[in-house]
Amino acid sequence: MSLIPFRRKSSAPAAGRPIDALLSGYSIEVMPRTAAKIADFRSLLPGGTRVYIAHIDGTPIDDMVATAARLASEGFEVMPHLPARLVPDAATLALWLDRYRTEAGVTGALLLGGGIDSPRGTFDSSLQLMETGLFDRMGFDRLHVAGHPEGNRDIDPDGGDHAVMQALRWKQDFAARSDARMAMVTQFAFEAAPVLAWARRLRDEGIDLPIHLGIAAPAKLQTLIRYAVTCGVGPSLKVLQKRALDVTKLMLPYEPTEILSDLAGAAEAGDLPFAQLHLFPLGGIPAAADYAIRHGGADTQPLRARG
Incomplete structure:
Protein backbone atom coordinates (compact mmCIF):
# COMPACT_ATOMS: atom_id res chain seq x y z
CA MET A 1 0.00 0.00 0.00
CA SER A 2 1.36 3.41 -0.91
CA LEU A 3 1.76 5.95 1.85
CA ILE A 4 1.13 9.68 1.71
CA PRO A 5 4.45 11.41 0.95
CA PHE A 6 5.73 13.49 3.82
CA ARG A 7 7.98 16.52 3.73
CA ARG A 8 8.90 19.19 6.23
CA LYS A 9 7.80 22.75 5.82
CA SER A 10 9.02 25.76 7.76
CA SER A 11 5.53 27.08 8.55
CA ALA A 12 4.11 24.17 10.56
CA PRO A 13 0.64 24.48 12.14
CA ALA A 14 0.26 25.27 15.82
CA ALA A 15 0.17 21.60 16.78
CA GLY A 16 3.76 21.37 15.56
CA ARG A 17 3.42 18.88 12.73
CA PRO A 18 3.17 20.01 9.09
CA ILE A 19 0.08 18.87 7.21
CA ASP A 20 0.72 20.27 3.74
CA ALA A 21 1.85 16.91 2.31
CA LEU A 22 -1.30 15.21 3.59
CA LEU A 23 -3.48 17.50 1.50
CA SER A 24 -1.54 16.86 -1.68
CA GLY A 25 -3.81 15.15 -4.19
CA TYR A 26 -6.92 15.33 -1.99
CA SER A 27 -10.33 14.50 -3.42
CA ILE A 28 -13.66 16.14 -2.69
CA GLU A 29 -17.34 15.50 -3.30
CA VAL A 30 -20.28 17.56 -4.50
CA MET A 31 -23.97 17.15 -5.16
CA PRO A 32 -25.61 18.45 -8.34
CA ARG A 33 -27.43 21.14 -6.38
CA THR A 34 -24.28 22.30 -4.57
CA ALA A 35 -22.20 22.14 -7.75
CA ALA A 36 -24.73 24.41 -9.48
CA LYS A 37 -23.85 27.17 -7.00
CA ILE A 38 -20.18 27.20 -8.05
CA ALA A 39 -19.54 29.42 -11.08
CA ASP A 40 -16.21 27.80 -11.97
CA PHE A 41 -14.58 24.96 -10.04
CA ARG A 42 -11.25 25.90 -11.60
CA SER A 43 -11.14 28.90 -9.27
CA LEU A 44 -11.32 26.58 -6.24
CA LEU A 45 -9.68 23.25 -7.02
CA PRO A 46 -6.33 22.13 -8.43
CA GLY A 47 -6.44 20.78 -11.96
CA GLY A 48 -7.15 17.07 -12.13
CA THR A 49 -8.71 16.88 -8.66
CA ARG A 50 -10.90 13.81 -8.25
CA VAL A 51 -14.47 15.00 -7.66
CA TYR A 52 -17.09 12.52 -6.50
CA ILE A 53 -20.73 13.33 -7.25
CA ALA A 54 -23.06 12.18 -4.49
CA HIS A 55 -26.24 10.55 -5.77
CA ILE A 56 -28.86 11.36 -3.15
CA ASP A 57 -32.28 9.71 -3.22
CA GLY A 58 -34.53 11.74 -5.51
CA THR A 59 -31.74 13.19 -7.66
CA PRO A 60 -32.58 12.68 -11.37
CA ILE A 61 -29.96 10.81 -13.38
CA ASP A 62 -30.07 13.69 -15.90
CA ASP A 63 -28.73 16.04 -13.19
CA MET A 64 -26.02 13.56 -12.24
CA VAL A 65 -24.82 13.13 -15.81
CA ALA A 66 -24.96 16.87 -16.54
CA THR A 67 -22.88 17.63 -13.43
CA ALA A 68 -20.38 14.94 -14.40
CA ALA A 69 -20.06 16.36 -17.92
CA ARG A 70 -19.56 19.88 -16.60
CA LEU A 71 -16.85 18.91 -14.12
CA ALA A 72 -15.05 16.79 -16.71
CA SER A 73 -15.08 19.70 -19.15
CA GLU A 74 -13.44 21.88 -16.49
CA GLY A 75 -10.54 19.46 -16.16
CA PHE A 76 -11.43 17.26 -13.19
CA GLU A 77 -11.52 13.49 -12.71
CA VAL A 78 -15.15 12.64 -12.10
CA MET A 79 -16.44 9.69 -10.10
CA PRO A 80 -20.21 9.57 -9.54
CA HIS A 81 -21.68 7.62 -6.67
CA LEU A 82 -23.63 4.51 -7.61
CA PRO A 83 -25.83 3.62 -4.60
CA ALA A 84 -27.02 0.04 -5.08
CA ARG A 85 -30.38 0.55 -3.39
CA LEU A 86 -31.27 3.39 -5.78
CA VAL A 87 -30.62 1.31 -8.92
CA PRO A 88 -33.84 -0.44 -10.04
CA ASP A 89 -32.23 -3.25 -12.07
CA ALA A 90 -29.27 -4.31 -14.19
CA ALA A 91 -30.73 -2.72 -17.32
CA THR A 92 -30.91 0.65 -15.58
CA LEU A 93 -27.36 0.25 -14.29
CA ALA A 94 -26.16 -0.45 -17.84
CA LEU A 95 -28.01 2.63 -19.09
CA TRP A 96 -26.51 4.87 -16.42
CA LEU A 97 -22.99 3.59 -17.06
CA ASP A 98 -23.43 4.12 -20.79
CA ARG A 99 -24.64 7.70 -20.25
CA TYR A 100 -21.79 8.53 -17.88
CA ARG A 101 -19.25 7.22 -20.36
CA THR A 102 -20.67 8.59 -23.60
CA GLU A 103 -22.01 11.94 -22.35
CA ALA A 104 -19.37 12.80 -19.73
CA GLY A 105 -16.36 10.61 -20.50
CA VAL A 106 -16.58 9.01 -17.05
CA THR A 107 -14.83 5.66 -16.51
CA GLY A 108 -14.91 5.41 -12.72
CA ALA A 109 -17.47 5.26 -9.90
CA LEU A 110 -17.84 4.97 -6.14
CA LEU A 111 -20.02 1.97 -5.33
CA LEU A 112 -22.19 2.20 -2.19
CA GLY A 113 -25.00 0.35 -0.53
CA GLY A 114 -27.07 3.51 -0.48
CA GLY A 115 -28.52 5.65 2.27
CA ILE A 116 -32.05 4.27 2.26
CA ASP A 117 -33.57 1.36 4.21
CA SER A 118 -35.47 -0.38 1.41
CA PRO A 119 -34.01 -1.07 -2.05
CA ARG A 120 -35.82 0.51 -4.99
CA GLY A 121 -35.25 -2.65 -7.01
CA THR A 122 -33.11 -5.78 -7.21
CA PHE A 123 -29.85 -4.49 -5.67
CA ASP A 124 -29.14 -4.23 -1.97
CA SER A 125 -25.34 -3.91 -1.83
CA SER A 126 -22.34 -2.74 -3.80
CA LEU A 127 -21.23 -6.39 -4.07
CA GLN A 128 -24.32 -7.12 -6.16
CA LEU A 129 -23.50 -4.24 -8.49
CA MET A 130 -20.00 -5.63 -9.03
CA GLU A 131 -21.34 -9.14 -9.62
CA THR A 132 -23.21 -7.94 -12.74
CA GLY A 133 -19.89 -7.71 -14.61
CA LEU A 134 -21.11 -4.51 -16.26
CA PHE A 135 -18.22 -2.34 -15.07
CA ASP A 136 -15.56 -4.41 -16.82
CA ARG A 137 -17.69 -4.85 -19.93
CA MET A 138 -18.38 -1.11 -20.19
CA GLY A 139 -14.79 -0.01 -19.64
CA PHE A 140 -15.01 1.37 -16.11
CA ASP A 141 -11.37 1.08 -15.08
CA ARG A 142 -11.53 2.67 -11.61
CA LEU A 143 -13.94 1.47 -8.92
CA HIS A 144 -13.94 2.71 -5.36
CA VAL A 145 -15.89 1.25 -2.46
CA ALA A 146 -16.90 2.59 0.94
CA GLY A 147 -14.97 2.07 4.16
CA HIS A 148 -16.33 2.51 7.68
CA PRO A 149 -13.59 2.81 10.32
CA GLU A 150 -16.16 3.16 13.10
CA GLY A 151 -18.55 0.44 11.93
CA ASN A 152 -21.48 0.15 9.57
CA ARG A 153 -24.82 -0.83 11.12
CA ASP A 154 -26.33 -1.39 7.66
CA ILE A 155 -24.07 -4.45 7.38
CA ASP A 156 -23.51 -5.36 11.04
CA PRO A 157 -26.62 -4.20 12.98
CA ASP A 158 -25.25 -5.49 16.28
CA GLY A 159 -22.32 -3.08 16.10
CA GLY A 160 -19.74 -5.75 15.31
CA ASP A 161 -17.67 -5.93 12.18
CA HIS A 162 -17.68 -9.59 11.12
CA ALA A 163 -19.85 -9.02 8.04
CA VAL A 164 -17.99 -5.81 7.20
CA MET A 165 -14.66 -7.66 7.18
CA GLN A 166 -16.14 -10.43 5.04
CA ALA A 167 -17.39 -7.85 2.54
CA LEU A 168 -13.97 -6.17 2.39
CA ARG A 169 -12.27 -9.50 1.70
CA TRP A 170 -14.77 -10.17 -1.09
CA LYS A 171 -14.06 -6.76 -2.60
CA GLN A 172 -10.32 -7.35 -2.42
CA ASP A 173 -10.77 -10.67 -4.21
CA PHE A 174 -12.89 -8.89 -6.82
CA ALA A 175 -10.13 -6.33 -7.33
CA ALA A 176 -7.69 -9.16 -8.04
CA ARG A 177 -9.88 -10.60 -10.81
CA SER A 178 -11.14 -7.30 -12.25
CA ASP A 179 -9.46 -4.96 -14.68
CA ALA A 180 -10.45 -1.99 -12.54
CA ARG A 181 -8.16 -0.17 -10.14
CA MET A 182 -9.84 -0.23 -6.76
CA ALA A 183 -9.59 1.77 -3.54
CA MET A 184 -11.62 2.35 -0.41
CA VAL A 185 -13.02 5.78 0.54
CA THR A 186 -13.94 6.06 4.20
CA GLN A 187 -16.62 7.81 6.18
CA PHE A 188 -15.34 10.96 7.89
CA ALA A 189 -13.94 10.87 11.42
CA PHE A 190 -12.70 13.46 13.90
CA GLU A 191 -9.98 11.59 15.77
CA ALA A 192 -6.82 10.01 14.37
CA ALA A 193 -6.29 7.10 16.78
CA PRO A 194 -9.43 5.07 15.87
CA VAL A 195 -8.93 5.36 12.11
CA LEU A 196 -5.23 4.55 12.35
CA ALA A 197 -6.01 1.47 14.45
CA TRP A 198 -8.68 0.36 11.95
CA ALA A 199 -6.40 0.81 8.93
CA ARG A 200 -3.56 -1.06 10.62
CA ARG A 201 -5.92 -3.88 11.50
CA LEU A 202 -6.96 -4.19 7.85
CA ARG A 203 -3.31 -4.32 6.86
CA ASP A 204 -2.68 -7.06 9.45
CA GLU A 205 -5.70 -8.98 8.10
CA GLY A 206 -4.18 -8.88 4.60
CA ILE A 207 -6.66 -6.36 3.17
CA ASP A 208 -4.49 -4.01 1.16
CA LEU A 209 -6.89 -1.94 -0.92
CA PRO A 210 -5.55 1.64 -0.89
CA ILE A 211 -7.45 3.69 1.71
CA THR A 223 -23.70 21.16 11.27
CA LEU A 224 -20.99 18.59 11.88
CA ILE A 225 -22.76 17.02 14.83
CA ARG A 226 -25.94 16.69 12.79
CA TYR A 227 -24.11 15.01 9.90
CA ALA A 228 -22.10 12.81 12.24
CA VAL A 229 -25.21 11.45 13.97
CA THR A 230 -27.01 10.93 10.64
CA CYS A 231 -24.04 9.15 9.06
CA GLY A 232 -23.34 6.89 12.03
CA VAL A 233 -19.95 8.27 13.02
CA GLY A 234 -18.94 6.38 16.16
CA PRO A 235 -16.33 6.88 18.90
CA SER A 236 -14.67 9.96 17.40
CA LEU A 237 -17.96 11.87 17.75
CA LYS A 238 -16.91 12.54 21.34
CA VAL A 239 -14.33 15.00 19.97
CA LEU A 240 -17.18 17.19 18.72
CA GLN A 241 -19.23 16.70 21.87
CA LYS A 242 -16.30 17.80 24.02
CA ARG A 243 -15.81 20.84 21.82
CA ALA A 244 -19.50 21.71 22.18
CA LEU A 245 -19.03 21.94 25.96
CA ASP A 246 -16.30 24.57 25.56
CA VAL A 247 -18.09 27.90 25.23
CA THR A 248 -14.92 29.51 23.85
CA LYS A 249 -15.05 27.12 20.86
CA LEU A 250 -18.78 26.61 20.50
CA MET A 251 -19.31 29.46 18.04
CA LEU A 252 -16.04 28.94 16.12
CA PRO A 253 -16.07 26.87 12.92
CA TYR A 254 -14.52 23.44 13.26
CA GLU A 255 -11.31 22.88 11.30
CA PRO A 256 -9.62 19.46 10.94
CA THR A 257 -6.12 20.71 11.81
CA GLU A 258 -5.83 18.60 14.96
CA ILE A 259 -6.60 15.27 13.31
CA LEU A 260 -4.40 16.16 10.33
CA SER A 261 -1.55 17.08 12.64
CA ASP A 262 -1.86 13.71 14.39
CA LEU A 263 -1.87 11.94 11.03
CA ALA A 264 1.21 13.90 10.01
CA GLY A 265 2.88 12.56 13.12
CA ALA A 266 2.13 9.02 11.96
CA ALA A 267 3.59 9.87 8.56
CA GLU A 268 6.69 11.27 10.21
CA ALA A 269 7.07 7.98 12.08
CA GLY A 270 6.80 6.12 8.76
CA ASP A 271 3.49 4.41 9.55
CA LEU A 272 0.61 6.15 7.83
CA PRO A 273 -1.59 3.49 6.19
CA PHE A 274 -3.56 5.87 3.94
CA ALA A 275 -3.01 6.60 0.26
CA GLN A 276 -4.63 10.05 0.32
CA LEU A 277 -7.32 12.22 1.92
CA HIS A 278 -10.90 12.80 0.86
CA LEU A 279 -12.57 16.03 2.00
CA PHE A 280 -16.26 16.10 2.90
CA PRO A 281 -17.31 19.74 2.31
CA LEU A 282 -19.98 19.77 5.02
CA GLY A 283 -19.55 23.51 5.48
CA GLY A 284 -19.58 24.22 1.75
CA ILE A 285 -17.23 23.59 -1.15
CA PRO A 286 -15.51 27.03 -0.99
CA ALA A 287 -14.71 26.55 2.72
CA ALA A 288 -13.18 23.13 2.06
CA ALA A 289 -11.12 24.42 -0.87
CA ASP A 290 -9.97 27.47 1.08
CA TYR A 291 -8.75 25.25 3.91
CA ALA A 292 -6.73 23.12 1.50
CA ILE A 293 -5.25 26.22 -0.13
CA ARG A 294 -4.29 27.74 3.23
CA HIS A 295 -2.78 24.60 4.72
CA GLY A 296 -1.57 22.73 1.65
CA GLY A 297 1.43 23.10 -0.61
CA ALA A 298 1.75 24.48 -4.10
CA ASP A 299 -0.19 21.60 -5.65
CA THR A 300 -3.36 22.48 -3.68
CA GLN A 301 -3.63 25.85 -5.44
CA PRO A 302 -6.62 26.29 -7.77
CA LEU A 303 -6.31 25.77 -11.50
CA ARG A 304 -7.34 29.39 -12.07
CA ALA A 305 -6.55 32.38 -9.89
CA ARG A 306 -9.65 33.87 -8.34
CA GLY A 307 -10.36 37.41 -9.33
Whole structure:
Protein backbone atom coordinates (compact mmCIF):
# COMPACT_ATOMS: atom_id res chain seq x y z
CA MET A 1 0.00 0.00 0.00
CA SER A 2 1.36 3.41 -0.91
CA LEU A 3 1.76 5.95 1.85
CA ILE A 4 1.13 9.68 1.71
CA PRO A 5 4.45 11.41 0.95
CA PHE A 6 5.73 13.49 3.82
CA ARG A 7 7.98 16.52 3.73
CA ARG A 8 8.90 19.19 6.23
CA LYS A 9 7.80 22.75 5.82
CA SER A 10 9.02 25.76 7.76
CA SER A 11 5.53 27.08 8.55
CA ALA A 12 4.11 24.17 10.56
CA PRO A 13 0.64 24.48 12.14
CA ALA A 14 0.26 25.27 15.82
CA ALA A 15 0.17 21.60 16.78
CA GLY A 16 3.76 21.37 15.56
CA ARG A 17 3.42 18.88 12.73
CA PRO A 18 3.17 20.01 9.09
CA ILE A 19 0.08 18.87 7.21
CA ASP A 20 0.72 20.27 3.74
CA ALA A 21 1.85 16.91 2.31
CA LEU A 22 -1.30 15.21 3.59
CA LEU A 23 -3.48 17.50 1.50
CA SER A 24 -1.54 16.86 -1.68
CA GLY A 25 -3.81 15.15 -4.19
CA TYR A 26 -6.92 15.33 -1.99
CA SER A 27 -10.33 14.50 -3.42
CA ILE A 28 -13.66 16.14 -2.69
CA GLU A 29 -17.34 15.50 -3.30
CA VAL A 30 -20.28 17.56 -4.50
CA MET A 31 -23.97 17.15 -5.16
CA PRO A 32 -25.61 18.45 -8.34
CA ARG A 33 -27.43 21.14 -6.38
CA THR A 34 -24.28 22.30 -4.57
CA ALA A 35 -22.20 22.14 -7.75
CA ALA A 36 -24.73 24.41 -9.48
CA LYS A 37 -23.85 27.17 -7.00
CA ILE A 38 -20.18 27.20 -8.05
CA ALA A 39 -19.54 29.42 -11.08
CA ASP A 40 -16.21 27.80 -11.97
CA PHE A 41 -14.58 24.96 -10.04
CA ARG A 42 -11.25 25.90 -11.60
CA SER A 43 -11.14 28.90 -9.27
CA LEU A 44 -11.32 26.58 -6.24
CA LEU A 45 -9.68 23.25 -7.02
CA PRO A 46 -6.33 22.13 -8.43
CA GLY A 47 -6.44 20.78 -11.96
CA GLY A 48 -7.15 17.07 -12.13
CA THR A 49 -8.71 16.88 -8.66
CA ARG A 50 -10.90 13.81 -8.25
CA VAL A 51 -14.47 15.00 -7.66
CA TYR A 52 -17.09 12.52 -6.50
CA ILE A 53 -20.73 13.33 -7.25
CA ALA A 54 -23.06 12.18 -4.49
CA HIS A 55 -26.24 10.55 -5.77
CA ILE A 56 -28.86 11.36 -3.15
CA ASP A 57 -32.28 9.71 -3.22
CA GLY A 58 -34.53 11.74 -5.51
CA THR A 59 -31.74 13.19 -7.66
CA PRO A 60 -32.58 12.68 -11.37
CA ILE A 61 -29.96 10.81 -13.38
CA ASP A 62 -30.07 13.69 -15.90
CA ASP A 63 -28.73 16.04 -13.19
CA MET A 64 -26.02 13.56 -12.24
CA VAL A 65 -24.82 13.13 -15.81
CA ALA A 66 -24.96 16.87 -16.54
CA THR A 67 -22.88 17.63 -13.43
CA ALA A 68 -20.38 14.94 -14.40
CA ALA A 69 -20.06 16.36 -17.92
CA ARG A 70 -19.56 19.88 -16.60
CA LEU A 71 -16.85 18.91 -14.12
CA ALA A 72 -15.05 16.79 -16.71
CA SER A 73 -15.08 19.70 -19.15
CA GLU A 74 -13.44 21.88 -16.49
CA GLY A 75 -10.54 19.46 -16.16
CA PHE A 76 -11.43 17.26 -13.19
CA GLU A 77 -11.52 13.49 -12.71
CA VAL A 78 -15.15 12.64 -12.10
CA MET A 79 -16.44 9.69 -10.10
CA PRO A 80 -20.21 9.57 -9.54
CA HIS A 81 -21.68 7.62 -6.67
CA LEU A 82 -23.63 4.51 -7.61
CA PRO A 83 -25.83 3.62 -4.60
CA ALA A 84 -27.02 0.04 -5.08
CA ARG A 85 -30.38 0.55 -3.39
CA LEU A 86 -31.27 3.39 -5.78
CA VAL A 87 -30.62 1.31 -8.92
CA PRO A 88 -33.84 -0.44 -10.04
CA ASP A 89 -32.23 -3.25 -12.07
CA ALA A 90 -29.27 -4.31 -14.19
CA ALA A 91 -30.73 -2.72 -17.32
CA THR A 92 -30.91 0.65 -15.58
CA LEU A 93 -27.36 0.25 -14.29
CA ALA A 94 -26.16 -0.45 -17.84
CA LEU A 95 -28.01 2.63 -19.09
CA TRP A 96 -26.51 4.87 -16.42
CA LEU A 97 -22.99 3.59 -17.06
CA ASP A 98 -23.43 4.12 -20.79
CA ARG A 99 -24.64 7.70 -20.25
CA TYR A 100 -21.79 8.53 -17.88
CA ARG A 101 -19.25 7.22 -20.36
CA THR A 102 -20.67 8.59 -23.60
CA GLU A 103 -22.01 11.94 -22.35
CA ALA A 104 -19.37 12.80 -19.73
CA GLY A 105 -16.36 10.61 -20.50
CA VAL A 106 -16.58 9.01 -17.05
CA THR A 107 -14.83 5.66 -16.51
CA GLY A 108 -14.91 5.41 -12.72
CA ALA A 109 -17.47 5.26 -9.90
CA LEU A 110 -17.84 4.97 -6.14
CA LEU A 111 -20.02 1.97 -5.33
CA LEU A 112 -22.19 2.20 -2.19
CA GLY A 113 -25.00 0.35 -0.53
CA GLY A 114 -27.07 3.51 -0.48
CA GLY A 115 -28.52 5.65 2.27
CA ILE A 116 -32.05 4.27 2.26
CA ASP A 117 -33.57 1.36 4.21
CA SER A 118 -35.47 -0.38 1.41
CA PRO A 119 -34.01 -1.07 -2.05
CA ARG A 120 -35.82 0.51 -4.99
CA GLY A 121 -35.25 -2.65 -7.01
CA THR A 122 -33.11 -5.78 -7.21
CA PHE A 123 -29.85 -4.49 -5.67
CA ASP A 124 -29.14 -4.23 -1.97
CA SER A 125 -25.34 -3.91 -1.83
CA SER A 126 -22.34 -2.74 -3.80
CA LEU A 127 -21.23 -6.39 -4.07
CA GLN A 128 -24.32 -7.12 -6.16
CA LEU A 129 -23.50 -4.24 -8.49
CA MET A 130 -20.00 -5.63 -9.03
CA GLU A 131 -21.34 -9.14 -9.62
CA THR A 132 -23.21 -7.94 -12.74
CA GLY A 133 -19.89 -7.71 -14.61
CA LEU A 134 -21.11 -4.51 -16.26
CA PHE A 135 -18.22 -2.34 -15.07
CA ASP A 136 -15.56 -4.41 -16.82
CA ARG A 137 -17.69 -4.85 -19.93
CA MET A 138 -18.38 -1.11 -20.19
CA GLY A 139 -14.79 -0.01 -19.64
CA PHE A 140 -15.01 1.37 -16.11
CA ASP A 141 -11.37 1.08 -15.08
CA ARG A 142 -11.53 2.67 -11.61
CA LEU A 143 -13.94 1.47 -8.92
CA HIS A 144 -13.94 2.71 -5.36
CA VAL A 145 -15.89 1.25 -2.46
CA ALA A 146 -16.90 2.59 0.94
CA GLY A 147 -14.97 2.07 4.16
CA HIS A 148 -16.33 2.51 7.68
CA PRO A 149 -13.59 2.81 10.32
CA GLU A 150 -16.16 3.16 13.10
CA GLY A 151 -18.55 0.44 11.93
CA ASN A 152 -21.48 0.15 9.57
CA ARG A 153 -24.82 -0.83 11.12
CA ASP A 154 -26.33 -1.39 7.66
CA ILE A 155 -24.07 -4.45 7.38
CA ASP A 156 -23.51 -5.36 11.04
CA PRO A 157 -26.62 -4.20 12.98
CA ASP A 158 -25.25 -5.49 16.28
CA GLY A 159 -22.32 -3.08 16.10
CA GLY A 160 -19.74 -5.75 15.31
CA ASP A 161 -17.67 -5.93 12.18
CA HIS A 162 -17.68 -9.59 11.12
CA ALA A 163 -19.85 -9.02 8.04
CA VAL A 164 -17.99 -5.81 7.20
CA MET A 165 -14.66 -7.66 7.18
CA GLN A 166 -16.14 -10.43 5.04
CA ALA A 167 -17.39 -7.85 2.54
CA LEU A 168 -13.97 -6.17 2.39
CA ARG A 169 -12.27 -9.50 1.70
CA TRP A 170 -14.77 -10.17 -1.09
CA LYS A 171 -14.06 -6.76 -2.60
CA GLN A 172 -10.32 -7.35 -2.42
CA ASP A 173 -10.77 -10.67 -4.21
CA PHE A 174 -12.89 -8.89 -6.82
CA ALA A 175 -10.13 -6.33 -7.33
CA ALA A 176 -7.69 -9.16 -8.04
CA ARG A 177 -9.88 -10.60 -10.81
CA SER A 178 -11.14 -7.30 -12.25
CA ASP A 179 -9.46 -4.96 -14.68
CA ALA A 180 -10.45 -1.99 -12.54
CA ARG A 181 -8.16 -0.17 -10.14
CA MET A 182 -9.84 -0.23 -6.76
CA ALA A 183 -9.59 1.77 -3.54
CA MET A 184 -11.62 2.35 -0.41
CA VAL A 185 -13.02 5.78 0.54
CA THR A 186 -13.94 6.06 4.20
CA GLN A 187 -16.62 7.81 6.18
CA PHE A 188 -15.34 10.96 7.89
CA ALA A 189 -13.94 10.87 11.42
CA PHE A 190 -12.70 13.46 13.90
CA GLU A 191 -9.98 11.59 15.77
CA ALA A 192 -6.82 10.01 14.37
CA ALA A 193 -6.29 7.10 16.78
CA PRO A 194 -9.43 5.07 15.87
CA VAL A 195 -8.93 5.36 12.11
CA LEU A 196 -5.23 4.55 12.35
CA ALA A 197 -6.01 1.47 14.45
CA TRP A 198 -8.68 0.36 11.95
CA ALA A 199 -6.40 0.81 8.93
CA ARG A 200 -3.56 -1.06 10.62
CA ARG A 201 -5.92 -3.88 11.50
CA LEU A 202 -6.96 -4.19 7.85
CA ARG A 203 -3.31 -4.32 6.86
CA ASP A 204 -2.68 -7.06 9.45
CA GLU A 205 -5.70 -8.98 8.10
CA GLY A 206 -4.18 -8.88 4.60
CA ILE A 207 -6.66 -6.36 3.17
CA ASP A 208 -4.49 -4.01 1.16
CA LEU A 209 -6.89 -1.94 -0.92
CA PRO A 210 -5.55 1.64 -0.89
CA ILE A 211 -7.45 3.69 1.71
CA HIS A 212 -8.59 7.25 1.02
CA LEU A 213 -9.37 8.65 4.46
CA GLY A 214 -12.46 10.83 4.84
CA ILE A 215 -11.94 14.13 6.66
CA ALA A 216 -14.66 16.62 7.53
CA ALA A 217 -13.70 20.00 6.10
CA PRO A 218 -14.42 23.23 8.02
CA ALA A 219 -18.03 23.70 9.09
CA LYS A 220 -20.15 24.97 11.94
CA LEU A 221 -20.05 22.65 14.94
CA GLN A 222 -23.81 22.16 14.94
CA THR A 223 -23.70 21.16 11.27
CA LEU A 224 -20.99 18.59 11.88
CA ILE A 225 -22.76 17.02 14.83
CA ARG A 226 -25.94 16.69 12.79
CA TYR A 227 -24.11 15.01 9.90
CA ALA A 228 -22.10 12.81 12.24
CA VAL A 229 -25.21 11.45 13.97
CA THR A 230 -27.01 10.93 10.64
CA CYS A 231 -24.04 9.15 9.06
CA GLY A 232 -23.34 6.89 12.03
CA VAL A 233 -19.95 8.27 13.02
CA GLY A 234 -18.94 6.38 16.16
CA PRO A 235 -16.33 6.88 18.90
CA SER A 236 -14.67 9.96 17.40
CA LEU A 237 -17.96 11.87 17.75
CA LYS A 238 -16.91 12.54 21.34
CA VAL A 239 -14.33 15.00 19.97
CA LEU A 240 -17.18 17.19 18.72
CA GLN A 241 -19.23 16.70 21.87
CA LYS A 242 -16.30 17.80 24.02
CA ARG A 243 -15.81 20.84 21.82
CA ALA A 244 -19.50 21.71 22.18
CA LEU A 245 -19.03 21.94 25.96
CA ASP A 246 -16.30 24.57 25.56
CA VAL A 247 -18.09 27.90 25.23
CA THR A 248 -14.92 29.51 23.85
CA LYS A 249 -15.05 27.12 20.86
CA LEU A 250 -18.78 26.61 20.50
CA MET A 251 -19.31 29.46 18.04
CA LEU A 252 -16.04 28.94 16.12
CA PRO A 253 -16.07 26.87 12.92
CA TYR A 254 -14.52 23.44 13.26
CA GLU A 255 -11.31 22.88 11.30
CA PRO A 256 -9.62 19.46 10.94
CA THR A 257 -6.12 20.71 11.81
CA GLU A 258 -5.83 18.60 14.96
CA ILE A 259 -6.60 15.27 13.31
CA LEU A 260 -4.40 16.16 10.33
CA SER A 261 -1.55 17.08 12.64
CA ASP A 262 -1.86 13.71 14.39
CA LEU A 263 -1.87 11.94 11.03
CA ALA A 264 1.21 13.90 10.01
CA GLY A 265 2.88 12.56 13.12
CA ALA A 266 2.13 9.02 11.96
CA ALA A 267 3.59 9.87 8.56
CA GLU A 268 6.69 11.27 10.21
CA ALA A 269 7.07 7.98 12.08
CA GLY A 270 6.80 6.12 8.76
CA ASP A 271 3.49 4.41 9.55
CA LEU A 272 0.61 6.15 7.83
CA PRO A 273 -1.59 3.49 6.19
CA PHE A 274 -3.56 5.87 3.94
CA ALA A 275 -3.01 6.60 0.26
CA GLN A 276 -4.63 10.05 0.32
CA LEU A 277 -7.32 12.22 1.92
CA HIS A 278 -10.90 12.80 0.86
CA LEU A 279 -12.57 16.03 2.00
CA PHE A 280 -16.26 16.10 2.90
CA PRO A 281 -17.31 19.74 2.31
CA LEU A 282 -19.98 19.77 5.02
CA GLY A 283 -19.55 23.51 5.48
CA GLY A 284 -19.58 24.22 1.75
CA ILE A 285 -17.23 23.59 -1.15
CA PRO A 286 -15.51 27.03 -0.99
CA ALA A 287 -14.71 26.55 2.72
CA ALA A 288 -13.18 23.13 2.06
CA ALA A 289 -11.12 24.42 -0.87
CA ASP A 290 -9.97 27.47 1.08
CA TYR A 291 -8.75 25.25 3.91
CA ALA A 292 -6.73 23.12 1.50
CA ILE A 293 -5.25 26.22 -0.13
CA ARG A 294 -4.29 27.74 3.23
CA HIS A 295 -2.78 24.60 4.72
CA GLY A 296 -1.57 22.73 1.65
CA GLY A 297 1.43 23.10 -0.61
CA ALA A 298 1.75 24.48 -4.10
CA ASP A 299 -0.19 21.60 -5.65
CA THR A 300 -3.36 22.48 -3.68
CA GLN A 301 -3.63 25.85 -5.44
CA PRO A 302 -6.62 26.29 -7.77
CA LEU A 303 -6.31 25.77 -11.50
CA ARG A 304 -7.34 29.39 -12.07
CA ALA A 305 -6.55 32.38 -9.89
CA ARG A 306 -9.65 33.87 -8.34
CA GLY A 307 -10.36 37.41 -9.33
